[in-house]
Amino acid sequence: MSQTVDRALSILPLLAQGPADLGQVAERLGVHKSTALRLLRTLHEHGLVHRQQDQRYRLGARLFALAQEAVENLDVREIAHPYLTALNERIGHTIHLAVYEEGEVVYIDKVESRYPVRMYSRIGKPVAITVAAVAKLLLADLPEPERRAVAAKLDYPPYTPRSTPNAAAFLKELATVREQGWATDLGGHEESINCVGAPIRGADGRVVAAMSVSAPNVVVTAEELLTLLPQVRDTADAISREYSGTAPTKEASA
Amino acid sequence: MSQTVDRALSILPLLAQGPADLGQVAERLGVHKSTALRLLRTLHEHGLVHRQQDQRYRLGARLFALAQEAVENLDVREIAHPYLTALNERIGHTIHLAVYEEGEVVYIDKVESRYPVRMYSRIGKPVAITVAAVAKLLLADLPEPERRAVAAKLDYPPYTPRSTPNAAAFLKELATVREQGWATDLGGHEESINCVGAPIRGADGRVVAAMSVSAPNVVVTAEELLTLLPQVRDTADAISREYSGTAPTKEASA
Protein backbone atom coordinates (compact mmCIF):
# COMPACT_ATOMS: atom_id res chain seq x y z
CA MET A 1 0.00 0.00 0.00
CA SER A 2 1.24 3.37 -0.93
CA GLN A 3 2.57 5.48 1.90
CA THR A 4 2.06 8.81 0.21
CA VAL A 5 -1.51 8.11 -0.79
CA ASP A 6 -2.19 6.63 2.61
CA ARG A 7 -1.08 9.83 4.28
CA ALA A 8 -3.04 11.99 1.89
CA LEU A 9 -6.23 10.04 2.43
CA SER A 10 -5.76 10.16 6.17
CA ILE A 11 -6.23 13.89 5.89
CA LEU A 12 -9.83 13.50 4.79
CA PRO A 13 -11.34 11.99 7.95
CA LEU A 14 -9.19 14.40 9.88
CA LEU A 15 -10.76 17.35 8.12
CA ALA A 16 -14.17 15.79 8.41
CA GLN A 17 -14.06 16.62 12.09
CA GLY A 18 -13.66 20.26 11.27
CA PRO A 19 -11.39 22.74 9.54
CA ALA A 20 -7.70 22.63 10.38
CA ASP A 21 -4.65 24.65 9.44
CA LEU A 22 -1.44 23.38 7.94
CA GLY A 23 0.36 22.95 11.23
CA GLN A 24 -2.43 20.90 12.74
CA VAL A 25 -2.65 18.66 9.72
CA ALA A 26 1.10 18.10 9.70
CA GLU A 27 1.15 17.32 13.40
CA ARG A 28 -1.79 14.94 13.39
CA LEU A 29 -0.31 13.25 10.36
CA GLY A 30 3.12 13.01 11.89
CA VAL A 31 4.91 14.57 8.96
CA HIS A 32 6.76 17.74 8.18
CA LYS A 33 4.80 20.83 7.31
CA SER A 34 6.15 20.92 3.79
CA THR A 35 5.00 17.37 3.24
CA ALA A 36 1.54 18.12 4.53
CA LEU A 37 1.43 21.17 2.31
CA ARG A 38 2.12 19.18 -0.81
CA LEU A 39 -0.46 16.58 0.06
CA LEU A 40 -3.05 19.23 0.79
CA ARG A 41 -2.29 20.94 -2.48
CA THR A 42 -2.84 17.75 -4.37
CA LEU A 43 -6.11 17.15 -2.58
CA HIS A 44 -7.03 20.72 -3.29
CA GLU A 45 -6.39 20.39 -7.01
CA HIS A 46 -8.82 17.53 -7.07
CA GLY A 47 -11.37 19.58 -5.22
CA LEU A 48 -11.48 17.23 -2.26
CA VAL A 49 -10.37 19.89 0.16
CA HIS A 50 -11.18 23.55 0.13
CA ARG A 51 -9.31 26.44 1.56
CA GLN A 52 -11.38 28.98 3.36
CA GLN A 53 -10.61 32.64 3.89
CA ASP A 54 -8.76 32.09 7.13
CA GLN A 55 -6.45 29.77 5.18
CA ARG A 56 -7.66 26.73 7.02
CA TYR A 57 -8.57 23.64 5.08
CA ARG A 58 -11.86 21.81 5.08
CA LEU A 59 -13.47 19.17 2.91
CA GLY A 60 -14.44 20.34 -0.56
CA ALA A 61 -17.49 20.25 -2.74
CA ARG A 62 -16.15 17.66 -5.12
CA LEU A 63 -16.66 15.15 -2.38
CA PHE A 64 -20.39 15.63 -2.68
CA ALA A 65 -20.19 15.35 -6.40
CA LEU A 66 -18.45 12.01 -6.08
CA ALA A 67 -20.83 10.69 -3.46
CA GLN A 68 -23.72 11.81 -5.61
CA GLU A 69 -22.46 10.16 -8.77
CA ALA A 70 -21.54 7.06 -6.85
CA VAL A 71 -25.01 6.54 -5.48
CA GLU A 72 -26.56 7.14 -8.86
CA ASN A 73 -24.50 4.45 -10.43
CA LEU A 74 -25.52 1.72 -8.06
CA ASP A 75 -27.41 -0.64 -10.28
CA VAL A 76 -29.53 -2.06 -7.48
CA ARG A 77 -30.73 1.40 -6.77
CA GLU A 78 -31.49 2.12 -10.39
CA ILE A 79 -33.44 -1.07 -10.82
CA ALA A 80 -35.26 -0.77 -7.53
CA HIS A 81 -36.29 2.86 -7.77
CA PRO A 82 -39.36 2.50 -10.01
CA TYR A 83 -40.62 -0.38 -7.88
CA LEU A 84 -40.22 1.69 -4.76
CA THR A 85 -42.13 4.63 -6.15
CA ALA A 86 -44.83 2.30 -7.45
CA LEU A 87 -45.23 0.78 -4.00
CA ASN A 88 -45.16 4.20 -2.46
CA GLU A 89 -48.00 5.34 -4.66
CA ARG A 90 -50.10 2.45 -3.45
CA ILE A 91 -49.43 2.59 0.26
CA GLY A 92 -48.17 6.14 0.72
CA HIS A 93 -45.61 5.58 3.45
CA THR A 94 -41.92 6.28 3.51
CA ILE A 95 -39.79 3.65 1.79
CA HIS A 96 -36.10 3.06 2.29
CA LEU A 97 -33.52 1.14 0.31
CA ALA A 98 -30.22 0.21 1.93
CA VAL A 99 -27.07 -1.78 1.31
CA TYR A 100 -24.40 -3.27 3.55
CA GLU A 101 -20.79 -2.46 2.96
CA GLU A 102 -17.82 -3.36 5.09
CA GLY A 103 -19.39 -3.05 8.47
CA GLU A 104 -21.74 -0.23 7.60
CA VAL A 105 -25.35 -0.05 6.51
CA VAL A 106 -26.12 2.79 4.16
CA TYR A 107 -29.38 4.16 2.86
CA ILE A 108 -29.10 4.55 -0.87
CA ASP A 109 -32.63 5.59 -1.69
CA LYS A 110 -35.73 6.89 -0.07
CA VAL A 111 -39.19 7.63 -1.32
CA GLU A 112 -41.41 9.77 0.80
CA SER A 113 -45.12 10.10 0.27
CA ARG A 114 -45.84 12.84 -2.25
CA TYR A 115 -42.22 13.93 -2.09
CA PRO A 116 -40.06 11.69 -4.22
CA VAL A 117 -36.89 13.04 -2.72
CA ARG A 118 -33.75 11.09 -2.53
CA MET A 119 -32.36 11.89 0.86
CA TYR A 120 -28.91 10.98 1.97
CA SER A 121 -29.14 12.67 5.28
CA ARG A 122 -28.21 9.62 7.26
CA ILE A 123 -25.62 8.28 4.91
CA GLY A 124 -22.42 7.20 6.55
CA LYS A 125 -23.69 7.78 10.03
CA PRO A 126 -23.91 4.81 12.36
CA VAL A 127 -27.61 4.56 11.57
CA ALA A 128 -29.41 2.53 14.13
CA ILE A 129 -27.79 -0.55 12.69
CA THR A 130 -28.88 -2.53 15.72
CA VAL A 131 -32.56 -1.83 15.30
CA ALA A 132 -33.39 -0.80 11.72
CA ALA A 133 -35.30 -3.42 9.77
CA VAL A 134 -33.06 -3.05 6.73
CA ALA A 135 -29.95 -3.46 8.85
CA LYS A 136 -31.28 -6.68 10.32
CA LEU A 137 -32.02 -8.04 6.88
CA LEU A 138 -28.59 -7.20 5.56
CA LEU A 139 -26.69 -8.50 8.55
CA ALA A 140 -28.80 -11.62 8.85
CA ASP A 141 -27.45 -12.78 5.51
CA LEU A 142 -23.78 -12.37 6.33
CA PRO A 143 -21.67 -15.49 6.71
CA GLU A 144 -21.73 -16.72 10.29
CA PRO A 145 -18.25 -15.56 11.35
CA GLU A 146 -18.59 -12.06 9.93
CA ARG A 147 -22.06 -11.72 11.42
CA ARG A 148 -20.75 -12.60 14.87
CA ALA A 149 -17.78 -10.31 14.45
CA VAL A 150 -19.94 -7.37 13.45
CA ALA A 151 -22.47 -8.01 16.18
CA ALA A 152 -19.72 -8.14 18.78
CA LYS A 153 -18.18 -4.89 17.66
CA LEU A 154 -21.39 -2.88 17.64
CA ASP A 155 -22.68 -0.56 20.29
CA TYR A 156 -26.25 -1.10 21.38
CA PRO A 157 -27.62 2.32 22.22
CA PRO A 158 -30.95 2.20 24.07
CA TYR A 159 -32.83 4.55 21.78
CA THR A 160 -36.06 3.30 23.30
CA PRO A 161 -37.05 0.56 25.74
CA ARG A 162 -37.64 -1.66 22.72
CA SER A 163 -34.19 -1.22 21.22
CA THR A 164 -31.99 -4.25 20.81
CA PRO A 165 -30.10 -4.38 24.13
CA ASN A 166 -26.99 -6.40 23.29
CA ALA A 167 -25.16 -8.66 20.88
CA ALA A 168 -26.85 -11.84 22.08
CA ALA A 169 -30.32 -10.43 21.54
CA PHE A 170 -29.25 -9.05 18.21
CA LEU A 171 -27.90 -12.35 16.95
CA LYS A 172 -31.05 -14.06 18.07
CA GLU A 173 -33.11 -11.48 16.22
CA LEU A 174 -30.97 -11.95 13.14
CA ALA A 175 -31.59 -15.68 13.26
CA THR A 176 -35.33 -15.05 13.34
CA VAL A 177 -35.10 -12.58 10.49
CA ARG A 178 -33.05 -14.98 8.47
CA GLU A 179 -35.55 -17.74 8.96
CA GLN A 180 -38.71 -15.80 8.26
CA GLY A 181 -37.27 -13.77 5.40
CA TRP A 182 -38.47 -10.40 6.60
CA ALA A 183 -37.80 -8.00 9.44
CA THR A 184 -39.43 -5.34 11.55
CA ASP A 185 -38.46 -2.44 13.70
CA LEU A 186 -41.26 -1.82 16.13
CA GLY A 187 -40.41 1.35 17.96
CA GLY A 188 -36.82 0.30 18.38
CA HIS A 189 -35.38 3.50 17.05
CA GLU A 190 -38.07 6.03 17.69
CA GLU A 191 -40.87 5.13 20.02
CA SER A 192 -43.62 6.01 17.57
CA ILE A 193 -42.16 4.67 14.34
CA ASN A 194 -42.63 1.14 13.05
CA CYS A 195 -41.04 -0.47 10.00
CA VAL A 196 -41.39 -3.65 7.98
CA GLY A 197 -38.71 -4.72 5.56
CA ALA A 198 -37.82 -7.41 3.06
CA PRO A 199 -34.57 -8.47 1.42
CA ILE A 200 -33.56 -8.09 -2.20
CA ARG A 201 -31.49 -10.97 -3.47
CA GLY A 202 -29.05 -11.41 -6.33
CA ALA A 203 -28.87 -14.34 -8.71
CA ASP A 204 -26.86 -16.36 -6.20
CA GLY A 205 -29.48 -15.88 -3.51
CA ARG A 206 -27.38 -13.57 -1.41
CA VAL A 207 -28.99 -10.44 -0.03
CA VAL A 208 -27.69 -7.45 -1.98
CA ALA A 209 -30.00 -4.81 -0.56
CA ALA A 210 -32.96 -4.39 1.73
CA MET A 211 -36.07 -2.25 1.62
CA SER A 212 -38.48 -1.17 4.29
CA VAL A 213 -41.69 0.73 4.81
CA SER A 214 -41.90 3.09 7.78
CA ALA A 215 -44.93 4.71 9.33
CA PRO A 216 -45.69 6.50 12.57
CA ASN A 217 -47.92 4.85 15.15
CA VAL A 218 -50.45 7.61 14.93
CA VAL A 219 -51.15 6.85 11.28
CA VAL A 220 -51.13 3.07 11.32
CA THR A 221 -50.69 0.68 14.17
CA ALA A 222 -47.98 -1.92 14.08
CA GLU A 223 -50.59 -4.57 13.28
CA GLU A 224 -51.92 -2.59 10.36
CA LEU A 225 -48.42 -2.02 9.10
CA LEU A 226 -47.81 -5.75 9.17
CA THR A 227 -50.74 -6.27 6.84
CA LEU A 228 -48.62 -4.51 4.23
CA LEU A 229 -45.91 -7.11 4.55
CA PRO A 230 -47.10 -9.17 1.56
CA GLN A 231 -46.89 -6.12 -0.67
CA VAL A 232 -43.46 -5.27 0.61
CA ARG A 233 -42.22 -8.80 0.04
CA ASP A 234 -43.77 -8.91 -3.41
CA THR A 235 -42.04 -5.70 -4.35
CA ALA A 236 -38.72 -6.90 -2.98
CA ASP A 237 -39.10 -10.17 -4.85
CA ALA A 238 -39.93 -8.37 -8.06
CA ILE A 239 -36.79 -6.27 -7.69
CA SER A 240 -34.80 -9.40 -6.92
CA ARG A 241 -36.05 -11.06 -10.07
CA GLU A 242 -35.18 -8.16 -12.30
CA TYR A 243 -31.86 -7.64 -10.58
CA SER A 244 -30.83 -11.22 -11.05
CA GLY A 245 -32.06 -11.24 -14.62
CA THR A 246 -34.76 -13.81 -13.96
CA ALA A 247 -37.62 -11.52 -14.83
CA PRO A 248 -39.22 -9.22 -17.36
CA THR A 249 -36.46 -6.66 -17.42
CA LYS A 250 -38.19 -3.54 -18.57
CA GLU A 251 -41.27 -3.46 -16.45
CA ALA A 252 -41.65 -1.67 -13.18
CA SER A 253 -45.35 -1.74 -12.53
CA ALA A 254 -47.08 -3.72 -9.81
CA MET B 1 2.00 18.35 -6.22
CA SER B 2 2.39 14.71 -5.52
CA GLN B 3 2.31 12.41 -8.50
CA THR B 4 1.29 9.32 -6.60
CA VAL B 5 -1.56 11.00 -4.80
CA ASP B 6 -2.57 12.74 -7.97
CA ARG B 7 -2.89 9.42 -9.74
CA ALA B 8 -4.77 7.85 -6.87
CA LEU B 9 -7.27 10.67 -6.70
CA SER B 10 -7.78 10.55 -10.43
CA ILE B 11 -9.25 7.12 -9.92
CA LEU B 12 -12.20 8.50 -8.00
CA PRO B 13 -13.90 10.51 -10.76
CA LEU B 14 -13.09 7.65 -13.06
CA LEU B 15 -14.99 5.22 -10.86
CA ALA B 16 -17.76 7.75 -10.39
CA GLN B 17 -18.77 7.04 -13.96
CA GLY B 18 -19.30 3.42 -13.11
CA PRO B 19 -17.51 0.33 -11.87
CA ALA B 20 -14.27 -0.63 -13.56
CA ASP B 21 -11.82 -3.51 -13.32
CA LEU B 22 -8.13 -3.28 -12.67
CA GLY B 23 -7.13 -3.28 -16.31
CA GLN B 24 -9.47 -0.45 -17.20
CA VAL B 25 -8.28 1.64 -14.31
CA ALA B 26 -4.65 1.09 -15.22
CA GLU B 27 -5.27 1.93 -18.84
CA ARG B 28 -7.28 5.07 -18.23
CA LEU B 29 -4.68 6.14 -15.72
CA GLY B 30 -1.81 5.41 -18.05
CA VAL B 31 0.09 3.31 -15.53
CA HIS B 32 1.07 -0.29 -15.11
CA LYS B 33 -1.45 -2.70 -13.68
CA SER B 34 0.62 -3.31 -10.59
CA THR B 35 0.72 0.41 -9.91
CA ALA B 36 -3.01 0.75 -10.31
CA LEU B 37 -3.47 -2.21 -8.01
CA ARG B 38 -1.49 -0.64 -5.23
CA LEU B 39 -3.32 2.64 -5.54
CA LEU B 40 -6.67 0.91 -5.54
CA ARG B 41 -5.69 -1.07 -2.48
CA THR B 42 -4.79 2.06 -0.63
CA LEU B 43 -8.07 3.67 -1.61
CA HIS B 44 -9.81 0.51 -0.55
CA GLU B 45 -8.21 0.50 2.89
CA HIS B 46 -9.60 3.94 3.43
CA GLY B 47 -13.02 2.82 2.31
CA LEU B 48 -13.14 5.18 -0.61
CA VAL B 49 -13.49 2.40 -3.12
CA HIS B 50 -15.31 -0.85 -2.74
CA ARG B 51 -14.76 -4.12 -4.45
CA GLN B 52 -17.86 -5.86 -5.60
CA GLN B 53 -18.35 -9.57 -6.15
CA ASP B 54 -17.26 -9.46 -9.77
CA GLN B 55 -13.97 -8.00 -8.53
CA ARG B 56 -14.63 -4.67 -10.16
CA TYR B 57 -14.10 -1.53 -8.16
CA ARG B 58 -16.60 1.19 -7.45
CA LEU B 59 -16.80 4.12 -5.08
CA GLY B 60 -17.20 3.16 -1.46
CA ALA B 61 -19.49 4.06 1.40
CA ARG B 62 -16.90 6.05 3.30
CA LEU B 63 -17.29 8.69 0.66
CA PHE B 64 -20.83 9.32 1.87
CA ALA B 65 -19.66 9.39 5.43
CA LEU B 66 -17.13 12.07 4.59
CA ALA B 67 -19.56 14.14 2.57
CA GLN B 68 -22.06 13.85 5.37
CA GLU B 69 -19.66 14.91 8.10
CA ALA B 70 -18.35 17.69 5.91
CA VAL B 71 -21.73 19.24 5.37
CA GLU B 72 -22.56 19.00 9.04
CA ASN B 73 -19.49 20.91 9.99
CA LEU B 74 -20.21 23.91 7.83
CA ASP B 75 -20.82 26.66 10.30
CA VAL B 76 -23.03 28.70 8.00
CA ARG B 77 -25.29 25.74 7.68
CA GLU B 78 -25.39 25.16 11.41
CA ILE B 79 -26.21 28.78 12.14
CA ALA B 80 -28.72 29.10 9.36
CA HIS B 81 -30.67 25.92 9.96
CA PRO B 82 -32.93 27.07 12.81
CA TYR B 83 -33.75 30.25 10.91
CA LEU B 84 -34.65 28.25 7.86
CA THR B 85 -36.98 25.94 9.75
CA ALA B 86 -38.54 28.91 11.52
CA LEU B 87 -39.24 30.59 8.21
CA ASN B 88 -40.50 27.35 6.80
CA GLU B 89 -42.99 27.00 9.62
CA ARG B 90 -44.38 30.41 8.80
CA ILE B 91 -44.62 30.19 5.04
CA GLY B 92 -44.56 26.47 4.43
CA HIS B 93 -42.64 26.31 1.18
CA THR B 94 -39.41 24.61 0.33
CA ILE B 95 -36.29 26.46 1.44
CA HIS B 96 -32.78 25.97 0.12
CA LEU B 97 -29.40 27.01 1.40
CA ALA B 98 -26.41 27.00 -0.95
CA VAL B 99 -22.77 28.00 -1.11
CA TYR B 100 -20.36 28.71 -3.93
CA GLU B 101 -17.08 26.88 -4.15
CA GLU B 102 -14.54 26.97 -6.94
CA GLY B 103 -16.85 27.21 -9.87
CA GLU B 104 -19.64 25.17 -8.37
CA VAL B 105 -22.81 25.99 -6.50
CA VAL B 106 -23.82 23.42 -3.94
CA TYR B 107 -26.95 23.00 -1.90
CA ILE B 108 -25.97 22.44 1.69
CA ASP B 109 -29.39 22.42 3.31
CA LYS B 110 -33.01 22.10 2.47
CA VAL B 111 -36.18 22.37 4.49
CA GLU B 112 -39.35 21.04 2.99
CA SER B 113 -42.80 21.81 4.29
CA ARG B 114 -43.73 19.43 7.08
CA TYR B 115 -40.70 17.32 6.24
CA PRO B 116 -37.58 18.75 7.85
CA VAL B 117 -35.34 16.56 5.76
CA ARG B 118 -31.88 17.48 4.81
CA MET B 119 -31.61 16.42 1.22
CA TYR B 120 -28.39 16.32 -0.67
CA SER B 121 -29.88 14.91 -3.79
CA ARG B 122 -28.58 17.62 -6.04
CA ILE B 123 -25.27 18.04 -4.39
CA GLY B 124 -22.37 18.24 -6.75
CA LYS B 125 -24.49 18.13 -9.82
CA PRO B 126 -24.24 21.07 -12.21
CA VAL B 127 -27.44 22.39 -10.73
CA ALA B 128 -29.06 24.94 -12.92
CA ILE B 129 -26.33 27.36 -11.99
CA THR B 130 -27.44 29.67 -14.78
CA VAL B 131 -30.99 30.04 -13.53
CA ALA B 132 -31.26 29.20 -9.82
CA ALA B 133 -31.85 32.18 -7.59
CA VAL B 134 -29.20 31.09 -5.11
CA ALA B 135 -26.65 30.67 -7.89
CA LYS B 136 -27.30 34.18 -9.15
CA LEU B 137 -26.82 35.57 -5.66
CA LEU B 138 -23.57 33.75 -5.10
CA LEU B 139 -22.10 34.53 -8.49
CA ALA B 140 -23.23 38.15 -8.43
CA ASP B 141 -20.92 38.77 -5.52
CA LEU B 142 -17.79 37.34 -7.12
CA PRO B 143 -15.02 39.74 -8.04
CA GLU B 144 -15.52 41.04 -11.56
CA PRO B 145 -12.84 38.96 -13.32
CA GLU B 146 -13.84 35.68 -11.74
CA ARG B 147 -17.50 36.39 -12.43
CA ARG B 148 -16.79 36.95 -16.10
CA ALA B 149 -14.58 33.89 -16.27
CA VAL B 150 -17.21 31.67 -14.70
CA ALA B 151 -20.00 33.09 -16.85
CA ALA B 152 -17.97 32.51 -19.98
CA LYS B 153 -17.22 28.91 -19.10
CA LEU B 154 -20.79 27.93 -18.30
CA ASP B 155 -23.24 26.14 -20.50
CA TYR B 156 -26.65 27.72 -20.80
CA PRO B 157 -29.10 24.87 -21.19
CA PRO B 158 -32.58 26.01 -22.28
CA TYR B 159 -34.50 24.22 -19.54
CA THR B 160 -37.50 26.39 -20.38
CA PRO B 161 -38.17 29.39 -22.63
CA ARG B 162 -37.43 31.59 -19.64
CA SER B 163 -33.99 30.12 -18.92
CA THR B 164 -30.98 32.39 -19.12
CA PRO B 165 -29.91 32.06 -22.77
CA ASN B 166 -26.24 33.07 -22.72
CA ALA B 167 -23.36 34.64 -20.84
CA ALA B 168 -24.28 38.20 -21.75
CA ALA B 169 -27.80 37.84 -20.42
CA PHE B 170 -26.46 36.09 -17.35
CA LEU B 171 -23.98 38.82 -16.53
CA LYS B 172 -26.68 41.41 -16.99
CA GLU B 173 -28.93 39.48 -14.65
CA LEU B 174 -26.12 39.21 -12.12
CA ALA B 175 -25.65 42.97 -12.24
CA THR B 176 -29.33 43.45 -11.47
CA VAL B 177 -29.20 40.92 -8.66
CA ARG B 178 -26.14 42.57 -7.22
CA GLU B 179 -27.79 45.95 -7.24
CA GLN B 180 -31.14 44.97 -5.79
CA GLY B 181 -29.76 42.55 -3.24
CA TRP B 182 -32.10 39.69 -4.03
CA ALA B 183 -32.79 37.30 -6.87
CA THR B 184 -35.54 35.28 -8.47
CA ASP B 185 -35.94 32.28 -10.68
CA LEU B 186 -39.28 32.58 -12.41
CA GLY B 187 -39.81 29.35 -14.28
CA GLY B 188 -36.25 29.33 -15.52
CA HIS B 189 -35.54 25.81 -14.42
CA GLU B 190 -38.91 24.19 -14.37
CA GLU B 191 -41.78 25.92 -16.04
CA SER B 192 -44.05 25.79 -13.03
CA ILE B 193 -41.59 26.55 -10.25
CA ASN B 194 -40.71 30.02 -8.99
CA CYS B 195 -38.10 31.00 -6.42
CA VAL B 196 -37.07 34.09 -4.49
CA GLY B 197 -33.74 34.27 -2.78
CA ALA B 198 -31.57 36.51 -0.64
CA PRO B 199 -27.87 36.56 0.20
CA ILE B 200 -26.24 35.78 3.53
CA ARG B 201 -23.18 37.92 4.21
CA GLY B 202 -20.17 37.56 6.44
CA ALA B 203 -18.62 40.24 8.61
CA ASP B 204 -16.73 41.66 5.65
CA GLY B 205 -19.90 42.03 3.63
CA ARG B 206 -19.07 39.29 1.20
CA VAL B 207 -21.77 36.80 0.32
CA VAL B 208 -20.99 33.51 2.04
CA ALA B 209 -24.21 31.69 1.26
CA ALA B 210 -27.61 32.19 -0.30
CA MET B 211 -31.09 31.03 0.58
CA SER B 212 -34.24 30.77 -1.46
CA VAL B 213 -37.89 29.89 -1.19
CA SER B 214 -39.43 27.79 -3.94
CA ALA B 215 -43.07 27.16 -4.74
CA PRO B 216 -45.01 25.77 -7.67
CA ASN B 217 -47.18 28.06 -9.75
CA VAL B 218 -50.30 26.13 -8.87
CA VAL B 219 -49.93 26.94 -5.19
CA VAL B 220 -48.82 30.54 -5.35
CA THR B 221 -48.37 32.81 -8.33
CA ALA B 222 -45.08 34.53 -8.93
CA GLU B 223 -46.57 37.79 -7.65
CA GLU B 224 -47.73 36.18 -4.44
CA LEU B 225 -44.35 34.60 -3.98
CA LEU B 226 -42.72 37.99 -4.30
CA THR B 227 -44.77 39.26 -1.38
CA LEU B 228 -42.72 36.87 0.73
CA LEU B 229 -39.53 38.61 -0.27
CA PRO B 230 -39.37 40.83 2.84
CA GLN B 231 -39.56 37.78 5.07
CA VAL B 232 -36.88 36.02 3.08
CA ARG B 233 -34.61 39.02 3.25
CA ASP B 234 -35.24 39.48 6.95
CA THR B 235 -34.33 35.87 7.58
CA ALA B 236 -31.20 36.12 5.47
CA ASP B 237 -30.20 39.29 7.27
CA ALA B 238 -30.77 37.72 10.65
CA ILE B 239 -28.54 34.81 9.66
CA SER B 240 -25.95 37.26 8.37
CA ARG B 241 -25.94 39.11 11.66
CA GLU B 242 -25.48 36.01 13.73
CA TYR B 243 -22.91 34.61 11.34
CA SER B 244 -20.81 37.75 11.46
CA GLY B 245 -21.14 37.99 15.20
CA THR B 246 -23.05 41.26 15.09
CA ALA B 247 -26.18 39.88 16.62
CA PRO B 248 -27.84 38.07 19.50
CA THR B 249 -25.99 34.81 19.08
CA LYS B 250 -28.29 32.28 20.62
CA GLU B 251 -31.67 33.16 19.22
CA ALA B 252 -33.26 31.60 16.23
CA SER B 253 -36.86 32.68 16.45
CA ALA B 254 -38.57 35.05 14.08
Added chain:
DNA sequence: AATGAGCGTTGCACATCCTGCAACGACCAC
Protein backbone atom coordinates in the same frame (compact mmCIF):
# COMPACT_ATOMS: atom_id res chain seq x y z
C1' DA C 1 6.89 52.56 14.86
C1' DA C 2 9.75 48.72 15.90
C1' DT C 3 10.24 44.02 17.31
C1' DG C 4 9.26 39.35 17.55
C1' DA C 5 6.51 35.30 17.17
C1' DG C 6 3.84 32.27 14.32
C1' DC C 7 2.58 30.46 10.01
C1' DG C 8 2.76 29.30 5.15
C1' DT C 9 5.98 28.81 1.50
C1' DT C 10 10.22 27.57 -1.29
C1' DG C 11 14.54 25.11 -3.07
C1' DC C 12 17.40 21.48 -2.40
C1' DA C 13 20.07 17.08 -1.36
C1' DC C 14 19.25 12.63 0.30
C1' DA C 15 17.24 8.25 0.27
C1' DT C 16 12.91 6.42 0.64
C1' DC C 17 9.28 4.75 -1.68
C1' DC C 18 7.05 4.18 -5.94
C1' DT C 19 7.30 2.30 -10.53
C1' DG C 20 7.29 -1.01 -14.30
C1' DC C 21 8.84 -5.47 -15.56
C1' DA C 22 8.39 -10.28 -15.81
C1' DA C 23 6.75 -14.37 -14.01
C1' DC C 24 3.18 -16.95 -11.52
C1' DG C 25 -1.38 -18.70 -10.60
C1' DA C 26 -6.36 -18.73 -10.89
C1' DC C 27 -10.19 -18.82 -13.61
C1' DC C 28 -12.98 -19.25 -17.77
C1' DA C 29 -13.93 -20.38 -22.61
C1' DC C 30 -13.21 -22.99 -26.30
Added chain:
DNA sequence: GTGGTCGTTGCAGGATGTGCAACGCTCATT
Protein backbone atom coordinates in the same frame (compact mmCIF):
# COMPACT_ATOMS: atom_id res chain seq x y z
C1' DG D 1 -6.98 -30.37 -22.02
C1' DT D 2 -5.34 -25.98 -23.74
C1' DG D 3 -5.02 -21.16 -24.63
C1' DG D 4 -6.22 -16.75 -23.10
C1' DT D 5 -7.37 -13.23 -19.77
C1' DC D 6 -6.93 -11.11 -15.43
C1' DG D 7 -5.29 -10.31 -10.77
C1' DT D 8 -1.27 -10.83 -7.99
C1' DT D 9 3.69 -10.95 -6.35
C1' DG D 10 8.86 -9.86 -5.73
C1' DC D 11 12.37 -7.24 -7.25
C1' DA D 12 15.92 -3.79 -8.96
C1' DG D 13 16.45 0.76 -10.60
C1' DG D 14 15.52 5.34 -10.25
C1' DA D 15 12.07 8.73 -10.17
C1' DT D 16 9.69 10.92 -6.57
C1' DG D 17 8.54 12.18 -2.01
C1' DT D 18 10.73 13.69 2.24
C1' DG D 19 12.60 16.74 5.86
C1' DC D 20 15.62 20.55 6.60
C1' DA D 21 16.60 25.27 6.80
C1' DA D 22 15.80 29.72 5.31
C1' DC D 23 12.65 33.34 3.65
C1' DG D 24 8.65 36.45 3.73
C1' DC D 25 4.47 37.57 5.35
C1' DT D 26 0.92 38.95 8.81
C1' DC D 27 -0.40 40.06 13.22
C1' DA D 28 0.11 40.98 18.15
C1' DT D 29 3.00 43.13 21.43
C1' DT D 30 5.94 46.77 23.63
